Amino acid sequence: MFRRTAILSSVVARMYRIIESLPVLLANSKVELSPLFIACGLNDIITISAPMVDKNALYYLTKPNGDVTKIDIQQPSYIKRKHNDLYNDEIATLNNYQILNVKDKRLNELEMEERIESSDIVIGPLTEDDHGNWVLSVYHKDLDGNWIELFQVITIEIVENVPPSLSNPTISLGDEFRPSFAYPIKNLESCELIAPGSTFDRFYTRSNIEFDRCGYVINNVTKPDEGLWTIIGVGRIVYETQIYLKILNTIT
Structure with missing residues (x-):
C-alpha cells in the first residue's frame, strides 16, 4: 500500500x-x-x-x-x-x-x-x-x-533487489543494530523499514550518516527484534533488501 x-x-x-x-x-x-x-x-x-x-x-x-x-x-x-x-x-x-x-x-x-x-x-x-x-x-x-x-x-x-549492508548479522542483547542498503541510491525520495511481525511497533530512527542508503538505527535490541527486517526505498524505481537478524542471549 x-x-x-x-x-x-x-x-x-x-x-x-x-x-x-x-x-x-x-x-x-x-x-x-x-x-x-x-x-x-x-x-x-x-x-x-x-x-x-x-x-x-x-x-x-x-x-x-x-x-x-x-x-x-x-x-x-x-x-x-x-x-x-x-x-x-x-x-x-x-x-x-x-x-x-x-x-x-x-x-x-x-x-x-x-x-x-x-x-x-x-x-x-x-x-x-x-x-x-x-x-x-x-x-x-x-x-x-x-x-x-x-x-x-x-x-x-x-522493484530492484539490492544487497544489504549486513549479511545475516548476529549481535548480543542490548547492542545497536544499523541496517541499510550496501550502497547509496541516487534520487532517493523516501524510505521505509519493516520490522519482524512480533515487533511491528518497534521504535527506531533514521541514520544521518547513511541517509542516502536508507540507513536506520535500532538501539538496545531485545530478543523479539530477532527475525527478518525489510528496507524499502523509493526513488526512480523501488529498491528493496532484507536482513535476518540473530540475537544472542547474552549482554555485552
Whole structure:
C-alpha cells in the first residue's frame, strides 16, 4: 500500500492529456476499465492483452512522462456484441498480462515472438523511465457515430533487489543494530523499514550518516527484534533488501 499509493497519486491530470493532444478524437463519453497493478523488475518485458472492441477502434498509450503513442492492434474481423453493450465483464477480463523475464529465462528473440500475440501491447525491456502510471485508451464509435473512450490505468512498479549492508548479522542483547542498503541510491525520495511481525511497533530512527542508503538505527535490541527486517526505498524505481537478524542471549 505504501508504494502503490505513491505511484497512483499523479495519474488523473496525465490521463486527460490524451484528449488534448488528439483533438479529432474528442470522446462524447468515457468508460473506465479495472486498473492494473504490475510488479516487475528492470529489463522485464510486459505484454498486455488489448481489449477487443471493433475492427475500427484506435489504441493509444500514455507513458509516465506524458508522451502519447499510437498502438497498432490487429483486431478480429468480428466481435460478438448484444444490445450495443461494449462495457460488460467480457471486455474487462480480456485485459490480462504476462511478464517475460529475459534475464532469468534466457529467452531468445524467436521464443519471445512466439509468446507475443498480434493483439498484445508490449512494454519493455523495462528501464527506470517506465516506472509509474501508464494509461491505455481505446477510442471507438457507437451505433450513432459518437466517439467513446475506454481507458485503463496501468501502474508498473519496478522493484530492484539490492544487497544489504549486513549479511545475516548476529549481535548480543542490548547492542545497536544499523541496517541499510550496501550502497547509496541516487534520487532517493523516501524510505521505509519493516520490522519482524512480533515487533511491528518497534521504535527506531533514521541514520544521518547513511541517509542516502536508507540507513536506520535500532538501539538496545531485545530478543523479539530477532527475525527478518525489510528496507524499502523509493526513488526512480523501488529498491528493496532484507536482513535476518540473530540475537544472542547474552549482554555485552
